[in-house]
Every structure is written in C-alpha cells, then in structure tokens.
Amino acid sequence: MSRFKSQDVEESVACNLIPMIDIMFLLLLFFMLSADMTQRVTEDMKLPLADKAIEDPKEKEGYETSTVNLICENDVWFVKIAGHGYPDWGHLRATLDELARLSPDPANKAGENFSSRAIMLRADSDAPYKEVQRVIQLCSTVGLYKIEVVAIKPTPDKV
Amino acid sequence: MSGSQDPNENPVGINVVPMVDVIFCLCVFFMCSMKFKELEGKFQSWLPKDKGQTTPMTKDTPIEEIRVALLWDKDNKTTVRLFGRAIIRDDAQLQALIKDSYADRVRSGHPETPVIIDAAEMVPWREVVNVVNLSKREGVDKIEFAAGKNYEAAKK
Numbered sequence: 001m002s003r004f005k006s007q008d009v010e011e012s013v014a015c016n017l018i019p020m021i022d023i024m025f026l027l028l029l030f031f032m033l034s035a036d037m038t039q040r041v042t043e044d045m046k047l048p049l050a051d052k053a054i055e056d057p058k059e060k061e062g063y064e065t066s067t068v069n070l071i072c073e074n075d076v077w078f079v080k081i082a083g084h085g086y087p088d089w090g091h092l093r094a095t096l097d098e099l100a101r102l103s104p105d106p107a108n109k110a111g112e113n114f115s116s117r118a119i120m121l122r123a124d125s126d127a128p129y130k131e132v133q134r135v136i137q138l139c140s141t142v143g144l145y146k147i148e149v150v151a152i153k154p155t156p157d158k159v
Numbered sequence: 160m161s162g163s164q165d166p167n168e169n170p171v172g173i174n175v176v177p178m179v180d181v182i183f184c185l186c187v188f189f190m191c192s193m194k195f196k197e198l199e200g201k202f203q204s205w206l207p208k209d210k211g212q213t214t215p216m217t218k219d220t221p222i223e224e225i226r227v228a229l230l231w232d233k234d235n236k237t238t239v240r241l242f243g244r245a246i247i248r249d250d251a252q253l254q255a256l257i258k259d260s261y262a263d264r265v266r267s268g269h270p271e272t273p274v275i276i277d278a279a280e281m282v283p284w285r286e287v288v289n290v291v292n293l294s295k296r297e298g299v300d301k302i303e304f305a306a307g308k309n310y311e312a313a314k315k
Contacts, residue, residue, distance in 0.1 A: 017175050017176075017179060020179070021175060021178070021179060021182070024179065024182045024183070024186060025182065027186050028182055028185050028186055028189065031185075031186060031189030031190060031193060032189060034193060035189055035192060035193065047197075047199065048284060048285035048288035048289070049285070049288075049289075049292075050200065050202070050288050050289070050291065050292040050295075051292065051296075052200075052202075052292050052295035052296055053199075053200025053201055053202055053292070054200050054201055054202070054203070055198070055199075055200050120201065123284045124284065125283065125284055125285035125288075126283050126284070126285070127283065127284040128280060128281045128282070128283065128284070129229075129278040129279065129280060129281070129282045129283070129284060129286075129287055130280035130281070132284050132287070133280075133304070136206070136304070139206070140206050145205055145206040145207075146203070146205055146206075147203075147204045147205070147206060148201040148202065148203055148204065149201060149202040149204055149288065149291070150199055150200070150201050151199070151200055151201070151202065151288050151292070152197050152198065152199055152200070153198045153199070153200045155197075155198070
C-alpha cells in the first residue's frame, strides 16, 4: 500500500512547462520586435552633449541624408559610412562625390555642382577638431554643403 | 497550449525540453544584443556657397563678429577658451559674454552677426559643440567655423 502512495506523490510533482514556455515566447517576441536588424548606418561612439540640438523631425525635410561617422580605432581616426570604413581620404572623397551626384541641387546655376543631400556628421566627442574640419572641407569640395552635426540631448542623469 | 500530459491519453507527446533550450538561447541572444537608444539631436550647419575659405579683410573692414578662440594646452591636455583677450573660466561666463555681445549687435541693427569658432587642431570636438550649444542658448542663428588648414589644397 505504501509503495502505491509514494508513486502517486511522485507523479503529482511533475513540473508544468507550459506557462514558462508562454512567458518565454512573449519575451522572445518582445526582444525580436525591439531588435534593430536594419543595416547599421550609425556606429557606437560617445557623441558630444548639447541640450539645444534639434530632435530629428519624423516627417521628411525635403532632402536626402547620409550619415557619416568619424570614429577612432587603434589611435587612427577615420570615417565610416554605412558600415564601410574609409581610412584613405581619396576613397572617401570618391564616395562623397558619388553621394553628392545622386541628388543635385535643383537651384544649381550653370557650372554649379552643389548637392541637396545633407550629411549627418556623427563625430566622436574626443575627435580632434582637425579631423572633423577635414571631413567638412571634403564635403564642401564635392558640393555637399548641408552639414548636420549630431549630438546627444542630455537626459537628467547626464546633465 | 493547455492539454493533458498523460502519455496514455495522448501517445504522440511532444518533448518540449529542446524547444525550451532553443528559446532560452534566442532570449539570451536578443537580450545581449539589445541597446537602449539615446535621444539624438542635430545642429543644422549649411556651409556658405558663395564664400571661399579666406575672406579678405582690409584695415577698414569693421569687426562684425563674435569670435571664440579655442586653444589647445599641450602640457595640461586641456582646452583654453578665449573671448577677445579674456580667458574663460566656465560655461556660464562664456554664455554671458556671448549674450552681451550678441545683444549689442542686435541693438546696433546686426542680428545676423555670426559667432565664429576658431578652434585649434587638437581641440576635442565636444568643446566646439559646447560653444555651438551655448551660442544657440542665446539665440544666435549664425555660427561659423573659422577655416583652418586647407587639407585638400595641402595635398596637391
């Protein structure tokens, strides 16, 4: 008799996995939906803080934008565009020139080669000014005159 | 999801343990790759179309600008900020000086007066953005960066 009783007890302690699976599915769904699986145009870096920076408007501003990241790896400052690094300034110039030609400014007069494309310049807060200046000069040379300097709006704990 | 786990009732029972393992792995992957987005903003800075790098200045050209110089102190690895000849101690002082100078320019009918940031090569970018931010706080619309070395010309 006692043997039967002990068997009953063992069976009743079976773990029900179904609620745990439900919760895990919900967690999985949440993480999958919040994950950014798009092509990364922005690099991880420490951006400068500025409370007066204008938030990116949700509606289109009437011009195309391209993101240019100025980052440092192994003490070398270089530009990354859409995940592609440009340690060589000649190649960078060619790419920027290509970008500029994709959207010529409709207000261009004869002989002008300005572009309506804006460059979102994301430069690391520690970047020496000369590196930023060089990127801006390069943009100006190929006709990209709309430069947007990206900064982080401070949250209360960062003020 | 609900159902009896009695194998006698449902002989085609599914072993859920491998599935739980896989979902655990997926959850861990997505949790590790998750990053909270920081709120980013931007300063629009349209480069002049009609001006070259050097603007010729004659002796009679009136100084119609508010210039902030950022110098790099190599020994202490810090930025020295100058407004005119005054060394700036903190942000509040610089903001007050920009405010006063800009108010003067507006009173004299020149609200288009730019703040020119003249930074040395090694000054960190955050210091430059900080001056832009302080100028924006005082409602200055036009902010210009003083032309430094012409890298494109230097290459040729």
